[in-house]
Amino acid sequence: MRALLRRFALFLTLAASLLTFIALPAPSAQAAEVLLSQGKTATASSTEGDFNARSAVDSDPGTRWSSAFADPQWIQIDLGASAEITRVVLNWEAAYGRAFRIEVSSDAQRWTTVHQTATGTGGTQNLAVSGTGRYVRMYGTERATPYGYSLWEFQVYGTAGGSGGEPGRLLSYGRPGAASSSQSDGNCWECTPARAFDRDPASRWATSSTTGWTDPGWISLDLGATAQIDKVVLQWDPAYAKSFQIQVSPNGTDWTPIYSTTSGTGFKQTLTVSGSGRHVRMYGTERATPYGYSLWEFQVYGTGGDPITPPPLPSDPANPPRLVWSDEFDGGAGGKPDASKWRADPGTGPNNELEYYTDHRNASLDGSGHLVMEARKEVTAGSSCPRDPLSGSTTCQYTSARMNTGATFQFTYGRVEARIKVPKGNGLWPAFWMMGADFLTGRPWPYNGEIDIVEVLGKDVKTAYSTVHAPAYNGGGGIGSPYTLPGNADFSDDFHTWAADWNSKGITYSLDGRTVFSLDKDQVEQTRGPWIFDHPHYMILNLAVGGDWPGPTDAGTPFPSKMLVDFVRVYQ
Structure with missing residues (x-):
């Protein structure tokens, strides 16, 4: 009986141990490796014809990027956030790199090599790498053929959320702004600061044509609360700043620079920055043209603030489409x-056209x-047709659809x-x-x-x-x-x-x-x-x-x- 009781007690002990094991949380699984590069922004040192950089990140094996026929050349991918990079797959076209580097960067300025070879084989190369960065680049230094570098696919694998963390959200949309001056005339109607913060790339802010085509010139916005700023995007009009600063302030009065340049390029500038403040300002000190300063978009990204959620962006079509x-x-x-x-x-067309478009009289099955759709030589009266200098009547000599x-x-x-x-x-x-x-x-x-x-x-x-x-x-x-x-x-x-x-x-x-x-x-x-x-x-x-x-x-x-x-x- 005592032996039976001992066996029963042993059973209870094992059962308790088993229940304790089951109740314990499982060890944290290592983050799964995922494809990070698909559909991300890709740029290149050069492009041959229509074979642009984005074709190497579209997961379509029938499209490719190709470079100019020279050394060196590069293609880089902006992953949108810092990531731990574990693997890079290069699917080369016949024009491949014999010598090249795989590099990573946090700012697309300072690069760290995570793979290097002088004996590239072409074909499909599956490269195990280890590095952290937001940007990944293939930097070719020696071509294997007289042609350029060409990739059907440039795939980057790893885990998102490396040391740089996730990118901040858009903080500037709809927030109130101020400027050194604003233009409102026939050339730029109501070009107020708010136009730079509306996420509408067809509206803009510009300094006044009567008082603001001088240095310095500035535009600022109030984020509503203190924020940590990690990115600023400027989409310039041709009237851009050659020298400017991005500044932050806790009160809109005391400003601290977090970015400065004397070689502004105009067009679209995506600036990686780091600073804290409630107010953000573009402060221009030297214009690149005789005109003022003008921005289609001034976007600020980060965490904190008091952001207004913008309308959702449209979704891309399904693949395959219907x-x-x-x-x-x-x-x-x-x-x-x-x-x-x-x-x-109906009516007349623009561009000094000669026809009058009828109400479906010239369109049929x-x-x-x-x-x-039929164009005919026939006189038709219309208020927007050219005026005959002799009779004074308005007629068009042709009709169409x-x-x-x-x-x-x-x-x-x-x-x-x-x-x-x-x-x-x-x-x-x-x-x-x-x-x-x-x-x-x-x-x-x-x-x-x-x-x-x-x-x-x-x-x-x-x-x-x-x-x-x-x-x-x-x-x-x-x-x-x-x-x-x-x-x-x-x-x-x-x-x-x-x-x-x-x-x-x-x-x-x-x-x-x-x-x-x-x-x-x-x-x-x-x-x-x-x-x-x-x-x-x-x-x-x-x-x-x-x-x-x-x-x-x-x-x-x-x-x-x-x-x-x-x-x-x-x-x-």
């Missing part, structure tokens, strides 16, 4: 465009699945495509394009943003154009590119499909499935001015006659002339 809107133009011959999708846009989805369909991001056959003839100007929807509520062009998917001039139907227009680059200064068909074929001979893939990183234009032009948002902001296309747009189809760009018609211009549209589709 069809969300289309018009195949099916219907009987003579039918009109679907009123639930398109509205006529052909019964074979096409929309026909223009229609849009402004009242029926607006959207942000996606793949937008149309299959079109353009007409040929001097003075003709067919186009498929998009306008920022705030144009309909009163924001003037180009502050609303314009995305031209395709324009063709009838006098040169072997060339097509894709362009964007914004306050800092518009009209003849818009950012775009001409391109041609293989064999220099004529666009008017057949249908062709034009598309724009538009997301938070930029726009890629394609023709018949072939990429013809790419716009990288980061690169535009750093070299041309603010990117203003991250908001709803609507689509426009039109066939213009005459104008500043295409020039006049002549005796050889055929009338009627027809622009045929097979389909318009939007995927998200």
